[in-house]
Amino acid sequence: MRKGWGALGMTITEKILAAHAERDRVEPGELITVKVDMVLGNDITAPVAIDQFRKTGARTVFDPNKIALVPDHFVPNKDIKSALQCAKVKEFAREQGIPHYFEVGRMGIEHCLLPEQGLVRPGDVIIGADSHTCTYGALGAFATGVGSTDMAAAMTLGEIWLKVPESMKFVYYGKPRRWVYGKDLILYTIGQIGVDGAAYKAMEFCGESIENLSMDSRFTMANMAVEAGAKNGIIAADEVTLEYVRERAKGKCRVFESDPDANYSAVYEYDVSKIEPQVALPHLPDNVRPISEVGEVRIDQAVIGSCTNGRMEDLRAAAEVLRGRRVHPEVRLLVFPGTQQIYLQAIREGLVEIFVEAGAAISTPTCGPCLGGHMGVLAEGEKAIATTNRNFVGRMGHPKSEVYLSNAAVAAASAVKGRIASPEEL
Amino acid sequence: MAIKGRVWKFGDHVDTDAIIPARYLHTSDPAELAKHCMEDADPRFAGQVQHGDIIVGGRNFGCGSSREHAPIAIKAAGVSCVIAASFARIFFRNALNVGLPILESPEAARQIEPGDLVEVFLGEGLIRNVTRGEEYHAAPLPEFMQRIVDCGGIINYVRQRIQDRG
Numbered sequence A: 001m002r003k004g005w006g007a008l009g010m011t012i013t014e015k016i017l018a019a020h021a022e023r024d025r026v027e028p029g030e031l032i033t034v035k036v037d038m039v040l041g042n043d044i045t046a047p048v049a050i051d052q053f054r055k056t057g058a059r060t061v062f063d064p065n066k067i068a069l070v071p072d073h074f075v076p077n078k079d080i081k082s083a084l085q086c087a088k089v090k091e092f093a094r095e096q097g098i099p100h101y102f103e104v105g106r107m108g109i110e111h112c113l114l115p116e117q118g119l120v121r122p123g124d125v126i127i128g129a130d131s132h133t134c135t136y137g138a139l140g141a142f143a144t145g146v147g148s149t150d151m152a153a154a155m156t157l158g159e160i161w162l163k164v165p166e167s168m169k170f171v172y173y174g175k176p177r178r179w180v181y182g183k184d185l186i187l188y189t190i191g192q193i194g195v196d197g198a199a200y201k202a203m204e205f206c207g208e209s210i211e212n213l214s215m216d217s218r219f220t221m222a223n224m225a226v227e228a229g230a231k232n233g234i235i236a237a238d239e240v241t242l243e244y245v246r247e248r249a250k251g252k253c254r255v256f257e258s259d260p261d262a263n264y265s266a267v268y269e270y271d272v273s274k275i276e277p278q279v280a281l282p283h284l285p286d287n288v289r290p291i292s293e294v295g296e297v298r299i300d301q302a303v304i305g306s307c308t309n310g311r312m313e314d315l316r317a318a319a320e321v322l323r324g325r326r327v328h329p330e331v332r333l334l335v336f337p338g339t340q341q342i343y344l345q346a347i348r349e350g351l352v353e354i355f356v357e358a359g360a361a362i363s364t365p366t367c368g369p370c371l372g373g374h375m376g377v378l379a380e381g382e383k384a385i386a387t388t389n390r391n392f393v394g395r396m397g398h399p400k401s402e403v404y405l406s407n408a409a410v411a412a413a414s415a416v417k418g419r420i421a422s423p424e425e426l
Numbered sequence B: 001m002a003i004k005g006r007v008w009k010f011g012d013h014v015d016t017d018a019i020i021p022a023r024y025l026h027t028s029d030p031a032e033l034a035k036h037c038m039e040d041a042d043p044r045f046a047g048q049v050q051h052g053d054i055i056v057g058g059r060n061f062g063c064g065s066s067r068e069h070a071p072i073a074i075k076a077a078g079v080s081c082v083i084a085a086s087f088a089r090i091f092f093r094n095a096l097n098v099g100l101p102i103l104e105s106p107e108a109a110r111q112i113e114p115g116d117l118v119e120v121f122l123g124e125g126l127i128r129n130v131t132r133g134e135e136y137h138a139a140p141l142p143e144f145m146q147r148i149v150d151c152g153g154i155i156n157y158v159r160q161r162i163q164d165r166g
């Protein structure tokens, strides 16, 4: 198609938004209304959304098949209040005939679960009342987090208003070193641009290193786009994506890619071969150092899991480090598979046995420790290394506890050493 | 409409875990949330905040989780308005949606000191520092967002749309 005079090409984010606004093109800064393919809520955000939904006067949601309700934060119910919140979500799902409601025992952490269940696809627009909804950008979709009221509006109308974001392009080239994963690339990037370095923008990840990255590592990268303030993170769908989606998703995928003359507010290029495993020190995800410069930090707890790093690649990396080794006597190692399917796969591959023999505790999928909810809360003065995405003050428990963020191999090595350590040291 | 209040000042990147820690999110009752508002940023806040007080933050106020409980807690604590150099995007949307007035003004965020008495004229985007005799200006809301605010939030807007459909 010929473009008009002076018209620049579009980025993948702009193309997906334009398609969902039923327009030929959109410009950054424009306020548009887009149709949504999936609306997501969890046990913290959905109860508030349900109350708001009631106030709209609507009796039914726009399309029960396009809503996913995943109680995952305080499940298995940690106390009576949590139980009440989850019961409210379950009741709503039943009342509205929402098939994609996931009960303990068949569930997973929402951002591991939705892609696995084939509920999000390349080219989709996904709105979730959870900030890490941006994870699905790894599939070449536009996905962004909103609050409960926006979720309620989207459940009612099947659409949402958005400001078209400017895009920033991040190009990665070179071969990654041993023990370097998507987590390290994204931590490094956030360390470079800061926690508001991509505020309100789209972060587009591309380049040969991304093309060679596993789907699991891609999810990790898109997941943490919000830690740089971004509206969405996105990676164009390629063979790796389509192979992942083919086995899972129903319905059609729409593959978009950025035009060569698309407009970016900034372009960054990183040589991956120079990047070591990265660690984010307390109390912001941009307080990042290469592992060799972290120094002596003794830890009380190591957490492997979450929507950032609770997938097979992470569990395999951790098992590789832990095989035949023991967790340090003064450390608790908690392993949280992202979904029941991942849990089962880890059992089949013998990973769970390796973890238990090493002295780790394995949990059913839950957000639990990631947000200091339950199943691994830190005491005053305790330090943890975690494969999660946030290390804010009090994130994992007491306001005077500390969280360090890393990939799964580093977390496992640290659990063995009793201090933050590289797998190379073992 | 003018808002007048005493200022609680915070730094850059005040995250939603600091505004309302996740450990209290097993409820969404505004009064319960208000009891723990800003707890991990300043434990004195919830006990001492007065009705009408104003929060002034730095850059990226409200970053982190999407929890709408954050602006709900601030509003329920009696805070009349949040002024910041910039807001994280989900917090910005949530504040509009729950009817918590917010103003973006890097100048105000820089100049205002803790405890200052500040007057805010929302319609004009004018911030008057009574203590220091200074005035600052905030960027007005884009028209579309102002319409949502004028409707009384997105829920009223949606209700209107549903009625129009018949």
Ligand code: SF4
Pocket: A073, A109, A110, A111, A130, A132, A306, A307, A308, A366, A367, A370, A371, A388, A389
């Ligand atoms: S694992 Fe952590 S970051 Fe991910 S959805 Fe759960 S609480 Fe949020």
